[in-house]
Amino acid sequence: MGNYHVCVYAICKNEAKFARRWMDSMSEADHIVVLDTGSTDGxxxxxxxxxxxxxxxxISPWxxxxxxxRSMELIPPDTDICVCTDLDEVFHPGWRELLERAWSPGAGQATYRYTWSFQPDGSEGVVFWYEKAHARRGYQWVHPVHEVLCWTGPGKPGPTVVADGVQLDHHPDPKKSxxxxxxxxxxxxxxxxxDxxxxxxxxxxxxxxxxxDDCIATLKRHLAMPSADWPDERAASMRYIAAAYDRKGQPDKARDWYLRAVAEAPHLREPYLDLAQLLYRQEAWDGVLYFTGCALTIxxxxxxxxxxxxxxxxLPHDLRSIAFYATGRLPQALEAARQAQALEPDNTRIRENVSLLETLTHPN
Structure with a gap:
């Protein structure tokens, strides 16, 4: 079909409702292999x-x-590119050609864009880059859950190529435990x-x-580990610790941990917005404006x-609008509300805020 032999492989259990959509999406591959681990729905x-x-x-124990x-063992030996997906995932058409175009002889893995979640209005939620396309030999999955692909072959793995334009979407079953x-x-x-x-x-x-308490103790242990040196993940641990303290009714400790997260990863919006939301609940409006402003510079x-x-x-514009309104700065509140509405036009509350602020700002 192309320059390389491409095989999609997957594991599944009771996913008949996704099977046809998934097969349509994966049909650009030369071969599709599936390990079914005990379906009872056909x-x-x-x-x-x-x-x-x-x-x-x-598979027991699971x-x-x-x-x-085990599913990787089912891949034909002459495969050049193995693509691991789940049945609740869908590639956009044309993915195979784009993947082949990015691939090169000796490559180890390919990275491509992955939309993990969608908002209720259909817009994208969490988006990151995936690396679940790989060469046929030298790789193994490790860890009982949140498994990752690791190189176990001799020497060093081949380079990771960037498959620009390849898009994989995740549409999970919300009822799945x-x-x-x-x-x-x-x-x-x-x-x-x-690890x-x-x-x-x-x-x-x-x-x-x-x-x-288990969350706090475990994540403090994570932060103390010499290998835990990725600032983004360290900041996430600090944010989760802060959230746990907040739920325990200790907002001061929560604030301190959010500030540590900001200092750990000042290039991320998340710590600023978490802190802004804490200050919003405390009606500390100038703090809300400061930290949302920091976030928006990213x-x-x-x-x-x-x-x-x-x-x-x-969210950042919505918080700013409310903080501007609370401090009597109506024109700035209206501008921020309009920015929030542009990003979430179907939000009734934001739309009503815009209408109210327009009336207050231009009463005639």
């Missing part, structure tokens, strides 16, 4: 009818890395206690579960998963 049969090669095998490595994540993360940290990435993820998971959106949707949407 997913394997449907995938086979649509042209996929499906192997059925229960681990994502074991399942993905993430209940298995916490025990798998605890297992992952127990297996490899010096800072999974310690960070475990602390974040404790935050999701409302286990504030105009380049990072390509990492740390980048969240809200700081790049209407």
């Amino acid at each position: 997913t394997p049969q449907l995938l086979r009818s649509l042209g996929a090669s499906v192997t059925e095998e229960v 681990r994502f890395d074991t399942a993905r490595n 993430r209940g298995q994540y916490l025990p798998l993360l605890e297992l992952s940290v127990a297996e490899d206690p010096e 800072d990435r999974n310690v960070h993820y475990l602390g974040r998971e404790y935050l999701y579960y409302g286990r504030w 105009t380049r959106r990072p390509r990492t998963y740390i980048c969240e949707a809200a700081p790049w949407g209407s």
